[in-house]
Amino acid sequence: MTEPQRQPIGTAPDRVADAGEAPVTMSAEPSRRRTWGRLNPLLRLLILTQLAFNVGFYAVLPFLAEHLGTAIGMAGWMVGFVLGLRTFSQQGLFVVGGALADRYGVRPVVLVGCVLRIAGFVWLGYAEAAWSVICAVLLIGFAAALFSPAVESEVARQAVVWEESGGGGSRTRVLALFTVAGQAGAFVGPLIGALLLAVDYRVVCLGGAGVFVLVLAGHARLLPQHIPGRERVEVRGGLGGLLRNRRFLALCGAYGAYLLAYNQLYLLLPDEVERATGSQAALAWLFGLSSLLVVTAQLPVTRWAGDRLDLRRSMAAGLLLIAAGFGVVALARPAGWTGSAGLLPAAGFVVLLTLGQMLVAPAARAWVPDLAVEGRLGLYTGAMSSVSGLIVLLGSAGTGSLMDTGLPPAVPWAVLAAVPVASILLLPRRSRAAGQQ
Numbered sequence: 042m043t044e045p046q047r048q049p050i051g052t053a054p055d056r057v058a059d060a061g062e063a064p065v066t067m068s069a070e071p072s073r074r075r076t077w078g079r080l081n082p083l084l085r086l087l088i089l090t091q092l093a094f095n096v097g098f099y100a101v102l103p104f105l106a107e108h109l110g111t112a113i114g115m116a117g118w119m120v121g122f123v124l125g126l127r128t129f130s131q132q133g134l135f136v137v138g139g140a141l142a143d144r145y146g147v148r149p150v151v152l153v154g155c156v157l158r159i160a161g162f163v164w165l166g167y168a169e170a171a172w173s174v175i176c177a178v179l180l181i182g183f184a185a186a187l188f189s190p191a192v193e194s195e196v197a198r199q200a201v202v203w204e205e206s207g208g209g210g211s212r213t214r215v216l217a218l219f220t221v222a223g224q225a226g227a228f229v230g231p232l233i234g235a236l237l238l239a240v241d242y243r244v245v246c247l248g249g250a251g252v253f254v255l256v257l258a259g260h261a262r263l264l265p266q267h268i269p270g271r272e273r274v275e276v277r278g279g280l281g282g283l284l285r286n287r288r289f290l291a292l293c294g295a296y297g298a299y300l301l302a303y304n305q306l307y308l309l310l311p312d313e314v315e316r317a318t319g320s321q322a323a324l325a326w327l328f329g330l331s332s333l334l335v336v337t338a339q340l341p342v343t344r345w346a347g348d349r350l351d352l353r354r355s356m357a358a359g360l361l362l363i364a365a366g367f368g369v370v371a372l373a374r375p376a377g378w379t380g381s382a383g384l385l386p387a388a389g390f391v392v393l394l395t396l397g398q399m400l401v402a403p404a405a406r407a408w409v410p411d412l413a414v415e416g417r418l419g420l421y422t423g424a425m426s427s428v429s430g431l432i433v434l435l436g437s438a439g440t441g442s443l444m445d446t447g448l449p450p451a452v453p454w455a456v457l458a459a460v461p462v463a464s465i466l467l468l469p470r471r472s473r474a475a476g477q478q
């Protein structure tokens with residue numbers, strides 16, 4: 042099936058390489074500072090929004106599994122199910138948030154999402170029964186299902202406008218900055234959470250809620266009511282065409298495998314750190330390592346990949362790196378290393394997973410506008426996360442079950458090493474040429 046035709050967005054594009062010509066590389070693109078300086082105020086606000094979102098989110102989430110297992114007393118499979126449910130209520134409902142953003146615009150969807158996130162964090166801080174925890178987690182996830190696809194789709198749309206109007210480089214450059222901002226927040230968030238955890242988990246949740254109070258106030262003042270060039274469309278009729286778009290659904294499947302692997306930072310990794318050191322004190326530092334790698338290396342990696350790889354090869358290379366990360370722990374786990382030496386496989390996993398993420402995430406986001414129907418970018422952006430969320434829900438519950446079955450501890454890691462490799466087969470066979478990313 043052929044992909045839907047997408048009309049150009051924004052002003053007339055710069056000339057790109059014709060078939061047979063040398064591809065336009067990213068080596069001549071501006072530095073990070075120069076790229077930031079050329080962005081319009083809306084793009085800068087949206088990129089800083091991602092930073093703030095992740096500060097509040099990652100102050101709370103890395104410590105949730107331990108809280109559920111110790112303070113609440115949930116079994117391993119239930120912890121895995123709750124974490125998967127949180128992801129599904131977020132990623133799985135992105136399609137709703139994306140469609141609402143297409144229909145009503147970015148501002149109201151973002152503001153409502155922030156209000157719900159604040160309520161969810163406060164609820165989680167006071168929740169003690171399993172049903173109450175589940176409701177709070179669902180609310181936390183649904184809040185992000187509103188604000189995240191609204192922000193992400195608008196960043197992608199503005200990145201295409203920036204690329205086609207001669208902004209100074211490819212859209213992946215802008216999306217890499219978006220990723221860097223998110224990871225900077227993911228670096229700061231766990232450190233704040235670790236400090237607040239010295240009091241108790243309730244204070245961690247209230248601190249996360251406080252961050253979103255600031256985000257809500259800032260965006261109520263700064264986010265435009267109407268964004269020039271953004272069409273508001275009726276949501277009816279778009280889902281059928283999306284479900285018939287086989288290339289887009291294939292991309293969703295591969296992205297879902299990546300997201301399932303990434304979510305093991307919250308399920309398998311805490312268990313491995315606990316086994317190796319007897320506590321989860323090192324977990325915040327491993328999260329910090331991941332975020333620091335993205336902040337410092339994302340743009341060089343994006344430039345390197347843009348010079349050499351098209352979007353499909355970039356995603357395939359990233360998925361192989363992720364699989365290698367799981368393989369490192371699966372091979373080292375039987376040795377039973379403990380203490381500082383026991384953290385080496387976990388650190389290797391974090392490094393390889395992060396390197397894979399740096400290749401997969403910007404490429405996947407850059408690919409969506411080429412597969413989406415005009416005026417439905419929010420819907421398609423949300424749908425990719427919705428399909429991914431379903432994969433994470435099922436995969437996380439399955440992983441939690443593997444952890445409870447009494448099988449050798451290397452088995453869950455080995456099983457998850459195979460998932461990214463298999464997902465490479467799902468990637469669409471054609472993507473844009475290198476240099477046109």
